[in-house]
Amino acid sequence: MAGSQGDKYYDVFLRYRLWLSTKDGIGILGEGRLALLREIDKTGSLKAAADNLNISYRKAWGNIKHAEEMLGFILVEKQRGGKLGGKSQLTDEARNLLSAYDELKDDFELAIKDITRKFFKKINKT
């Protein structure tokens, strides 16, 4: 839909945000924490992932611990000592969560496209 005000024209878009929460509305995982998991997967390091997202190591680790507690499974394994000391990697459950979320976003984009088209058709009918 294009809104107009004098010579100015605005395009209007329907936006959405998705996240996982508890029944009481406590946030578990949203775009921020998912981005953190993706960075850990890419860099193999919680420290590097936190740096890339401009958050503190402490905050990054706290967010992951909180999500793990709420979900009931481990997302990130820290390797201690040996050749891999200091490295972090995602668990299979976390990788599975990320790929399921990507598919969910695809499904969502498809659904929202239809719903949005119907919505704007309706509000332009006045």
Added chain:
Amino acid sequence: MAGSQGDKYYDVFLRYRLWLSTKDGIGILGEGRLALLREIDKTGSLKAAADNLNISYRKAWGNIKHAEEMLGFILVEKQRGGKLGGKSQLTDEARNLLSAYDELKDDFELAIKDITRKFFKKINKT
């Protein structure tokens, strides 16, 4: 999906938020402003609507003016003078927008139900 941590069990829900924005991400209408329009429709008064939502008259009016400018049509008509002086009422366009939004939410709830079921099925498969 139920997460577990020791004796505690958490149910995990997929949540969403919807809003209209410009291409550049400037918010036009979200749940707050839609609630304001619904209150104006119910009370016939911008002042009463703002009071009911615990926001100032000035803020309420500013939000509506901003949305009107972005959408390119008038949402609220103020009656001046006469028997209806001081009353506010929604335009047909605003009423149409509200009913289209309600239908959009219904469509959305249906779509998200399917998408959520698929998502949780997938992440419980690990």
